[in-house]
Amino acid sequence: MLYPELKGTALDAYNKMVSKLYDKARTELGLEDKNLSFRPLRPEDIGLANPAWSLNCPTVNAWNTVISGISISDARFVGISGVFHNEAVGEATQVRIKRMGSDIRYWDVTHVRNFDDNIGYADDPVTMDQNTTLTVDIYCTTASTLVDFGFIGAIIEKKGLLVSD
Numbered sequence: 001m002l003y004p005e006l007k008g009t010a011l012d013a014y015n016k017m018v019s020k021l022y023d024k025a026r027t028e029l030g031l032e033d034k035n036l037s038f039r040p041l042r043p044e045d046i047g048l049a050n051p052a053w054s055l056n057c058p059t060v061n062a063w064n065t066v067i068s069g070i071s072i073s074d075a076r077f078v079g080i081s082g083v084f085h086n087e088a089v090g091e092a093t094q095v096r097i098k099r100m101g102s103d104i105r106y107w108d109v110t111h112v113r114n115f116d117d118n119i120g121y122a123d124d125p126v127t128m129d130q131n132t133t134l135t136v137d138i139y140c141t142t143a144s145t146l147v148d149f150g151f152i153g154a155i156i157e158k159k160g161l162l163v164s165d
Helices: 009-029 110-114
Strands: 036-040 055-057 062-071 076-085 093-098 101-109 119-129 133-140 145-146 149-158
Touching: 009 036, 009 076, 009 119, 009 149, 055 133, 076 093, 076 110, 076 133, 093 119, 110 119, 119 149, 133 145
Parallel strands: none
Antiparallel strands: 036 149, 055 062, 055 145, 062 133, 076 119, 076 149, 093 101, 093 133
16 A cells, blocks of 8 residues: 555555665675665666656556566665656556566555655565566556656665765
């Protein structure tokens, strides 16, 4: 379920997601927190070529694969904790997230357009380890390129991959 504010259940889920990402990074990379960076999710972290959310949905009333089997970079741990959605009525209605080829989440995103900030915070965030494959499908009722729709989340990575702090 997606909530309109990052508080209560959604905040608890977000904090647990971040803790899980830190735990995985510490364990798999053998690094202390001082050698890890925490930052917001960027489009490039989940396979988009440019630093802008642009998701192509060419097929009407069907699932469209908008991120196709990308591999999360080495020494990077990804958490997706929700979506922002300010597209026109009906363009994007459902999100399906796959990790290593298996469906792990379905989110109904239709109502997020009506939230005050057009952001929906999940009570069931998704985490992906380094070198894990990610696929994202969006059910679209119109053929379009979604440019006012994207994902929110957090990244824990080895310091220096993107920022040095």
